[in-house]
Amino acid sequence: MNDAFIIDACRTPRGIGKIGKGSLAHIHPQQLAATVLKALAERNNLKTEDVNDIIWGCNNQTGKQSADMGRMAALDAGYSVRSSGVTLDRFCGSGITSISLAAAQIMAGMEDLVIGGGTEMMSYTGSIKNTGDSYPLFDRGNLSLREKHPQSNQGICADAIATIEGIDRQSLDELAVVSQQRAERAINENRFDRSLVPVLNDDGSVALDREEFPRPGTTMESLAGLNAVFDQWRDIAVDDSGQTYGGLIEQVYPYLDQWNHVHHAGNSSGVVDGAAAVLLASKAYAESNGLEPRARIVATANMGDCPTLMLNAPVPAAQKVLAKANLSKEDIDVWEINEAFAVVAEKFIRDLDLDREKVNINGGAMALGHPIAATGSILIGTALDELERSGGRYALITMCAGGGMAPAIIIERV
Secondary structure, eight states: OOOOOEEEEOOOOOSSTTTTTTTTTTSSSHHHHHHHHHHHHHHHHHOOOOOOOEEESOOOGGGGGGGGGGHHHHHHHOTTTTTTEEOOTTBBHHHHHHHHHHHHHHHTOOEEEEEEEEEEHHHTTTTTTOOOGSGGGOOTOOOHHHHHOOOOOOHHHHHHHHHHHOOOHHHHHHHHHHHHHHHHHHTTTTTTTBBBBOOEEETSSSEOOOOOSSOOOHHHHHTTTTSSSSSSTTTTTTSOOBBBBHHHHHHHHHTTOOOOOOOGGGOOOOOEEEEEEEEEEHHHHHHTOOOOOOOEEEEEEEEEEETTTTTTOHHHHHHHHHHHHHHOOOGEEEEEESSHHHHHHHHHHHHOOOGGGGGGGGGOOHHHOOOOOHHHHHHHHHHHHHHHTTOOEEEEEOOOOOTEEEEEEEEEEE
């Protein structure tokens, strides 16, 4: 089997994902994707006619985010028309999946130069009225799926997991404060600079060249002033039958009669816009074209878990990818677990008994934001930058995804 090498990784800053507040909200999603594709080409002097495929993640493929963003963004970036493109959706896991599939093509010997990445403009998708008919989990015409696998709102799932696991709000708020502190340190020490590329307006002026979401100075006291959010959602009816978001979970976990609502805006992932891309090549192509590998893809894995609790697959995904790589948790120098909600990262750390100093070293989505399908690609670049900064060897990246799934990947610094 061939090796698949990471040649480069880049990303946009994450802008606040609200129209009227975010500096990227006026940018077309394809243009945001084109920004990172163009940067990869320029930074590596790519012959874009050699790019065999562009595998792109996008969760909400509606309106401006529809029509195969992978292909359209490449055209917008000035790539050769010979560069093909495809767009996929594994919910939040799309950004990791795009890299895994790109690596698999190279490792199988089918392709030599492939780009994986993802984009999510949450400012745009948040402005689109969402109806049951447009979201399959709550499609009134598909009650059969709901009867087999009730699936609720993710925030309510997060509170359900915290309740079942006995994880209190103080522990989650402490993790959120650490995330903010580490993100602030990373920004002040320019740890993101190698991957970060500015987003430009049509007139060439800078739209955004820095992280827009972090809230430095966040403390336990400031978080204590925030009210829990999802208790207000628990009893909302999802359709005319009167079924509620909380009731969907209680169908499968009937002992959940005393809920512990612990998540709020400060210990949940931020709503942001962003895009990221990773350039992968075979050893033969890299050598013949003067491309210097930065890392090697060691192993990838996918895992499904309970779709009702939805957020618990990262632990078994990490265990599976470690086994595939014939590595132990002690071999991993950098862990990236997406902070979709604080309980996801906290449970991950507890279940695997990890050294907290190795997990989300430069902050996570509670501080920096989570642009759904772009996040996995961002985290792979962040992990690579940290391996190079610290001299570590292996990084493991994973995240929960809708439907009760988690992709995972291990990379090795070259």
